[in-house]
Amino acid sequence: MDTNLKNIANQFKIEGKVEEVVPLGEGFINDTFIIKxxxxxxxxxxxxxxxxxxSPIPAMMDNIQKVCSHIKAKVEKAGGDPMREAMTVIPATDGKLYFLDKDEExxxxxLFIxxxxxxxxxxxxxxxYAGGKGIGKFQSLVSDLKEPLTDILPGFHNIRIRYEQWDAVLKNDPVGRKEKVQEEISWIEARREEMMAFWKLVEEGTIPTRVSHNDTKxxxxxFDKKGDVLCVIDLDTVLNSTVLNDFGDAIRYYTNTGKEDDTNLDNVSMDMEIFTAFAKGYLEEAASFLTEKELEYLAFSAKYITYEQVLRFLMDYIDGDNYYKIKSEDHNLVRTRAQYKLLTSIEGQYDAMKKAIKEIIS
Ligand SMILES: Nc1ncnc2c1ncn2[C@@H]1O[C@H](COP(=O)(O)OP(=O)(O)O)[C@@H](O)[C@H]1O
Ligand SMILES: [Mg+2]
Incomplete structure (x- = not known):
């Protein structure tokens, strides 16, 4: 076994002698191991x-700890098992919530559940439905967490900031691609007012800021062996924002019948049955704490988040592919078109989505 990993494991307040440290799956963002x-x-x-x-990681770990202790206290109060229904952060031997190794990692x-x-x-x-329940339950448990979290991803899902970046990239047109994507640019501009109008409601507090998860996969x-939700993990991205972003992002990725970079646009659409199932699970947990305004804009959030993704792919294409990894020269343009197809499918079914939500909460 990697003695370095074993040494690292020993920097934490774990019980017993470390027997092995083995990799778990293939994380896209973090490297994950199991310590036995x-x-x-x-x-x-x-x-x-x-x-x-x-960045900064210490602030991120503080966020995670705040969320976990809040959830634990509530689970305990409700007579549940706080070691299974919440994540348990194990501090390092010096009491910090992380260990910084000699390579500055x-x-x-x-705790493994x-x-x-x-x-x-x-x-x-x-x-x-199960996924909707999981996210709804998580949001519900933290809906009364008043302590502010550090903004670990500044500008995340903030369309005002996106437009500032967008306007700058369009102005500079650094690789001369703007000319050939005039139609795609018009997709973004045609919806600018609609999206800003929503974001203003968030900025002025008409739509409240709460704790959102931001990685709702x-x-x-x-889930436990019976299939009931135990807890939500991967809390790196928790931050204060509107919880509608979690709903919208989940709909964007759960309901897409095609791929994010599908070259066959006929494959791409929003699956209404999946939408309704997710919304049902979500609202069974979340309807009790959401305000009228949040409920009113729930379906809209799917448009908002999908639109933002169209914008981000197109902006990266015009900018010369600096953010998303690409597999072909026009990969970001392919992604733009596929996300836009999803957006128009959502727009086409928008009234039905609003009706489905009304029926669920009535
Ligand atoms: N506390 C835990 N108990 C059991 N399994 C876990 C725990 N934390 C993570 N896992 C498993 O490891 C996977 C990756 O962990 P996650 O924190 O989501 O990392 P990533 O950032 O790579 O998505 C999860 O999808 C889950 O299957
Ligand atoms: Mg994960």
Whole structure:
């Protein structure tokens, strides 16, 4: 075994002697390992945190700790099991929530939750419903967390800031691509007012700012063996924003019948059945704390987040592909067109989406 990993594991307040540290899956953002010890508990999750994406890591770990202790207290009060229904951060031996190694890499440990099911994708209405419940339950548990979190991803889902970046990139046109994407640019400009009008409601507080998760993929939800939601993990991206962003982003990725970079636009559409299932699961948990205004804009959030993604892909294309990794020269343009197809599918079904939400909450 990698003695370095073992040394790192030993920097944390774990029970027993470390027996092995083995890689877990292939993380896109963080590197994840399982620590096995002869103690009780005997399994922990060790992660090297990606400091290029999240910075500063100590503030991020503080955010995670605030959220976890808040959830634990509530689970305990409700008679649940705080070690299974919440993530448990294991501090380093010096009491810090992370360990900084000699290569300036940040490491963090949490308790491994045993006997869980994690799904890789939500392709059926049943799984979409379960995913909706998971996100709704998480948001509900933290809906009364008043302590502010550090803004770990400044400008995230903030369309005002996106437009500032967009306007600058269009003005500079650094690689001369603007001319050939005039039609795509018009897709963005045609919806500018509509999107800004929504964001102003967030800025002025008409739509409240709460704790949002910001990575609502179903593999970030742990279920027990019966299939009930245990807890939401991967809390690196928790921040204060409108929770509608979580809903919208989940709809963007759960309901797409095609791929994010599908070259066949006929494949891409929003699956209404998946939408309704996710919304049902979500609202069963979240309807009780959401305000009238939030409920009113729930369906809109799917448009907002999908639109923002169209903008980001197109902006990166015009900017010369600096942000998203590309596999072909026009990959970002392909992504732009596929996300736009999804956006128009959402727009086409918008009234039905609003009706479905009304029916669920009535
Ligand atoms: N505390 C935990 N208990 C059990 N499994 C976990 C735990 N934390 C993470 N995992 C598993 O590891 C996977 C990756 O962890 P995650 O924190 O989501 O990292 P990434 O940033 O790579 O998505 C999860 O999808 C889950 O299957
Ligand atoms: Mg994850």
């Amino acid at each position: 010890t002869d103690g009780n508990p005997s399994k922990y999750i060790l992660q090297r945190k990606n400091k290029k994406v999240f 940040y490491w963090a440990v949490c 045993e006997d869980t099911i994690a799904y890789e994708a939500a392709e059926t209405p049943e799984l979409a 179903i593999n970030n939800i742990l």
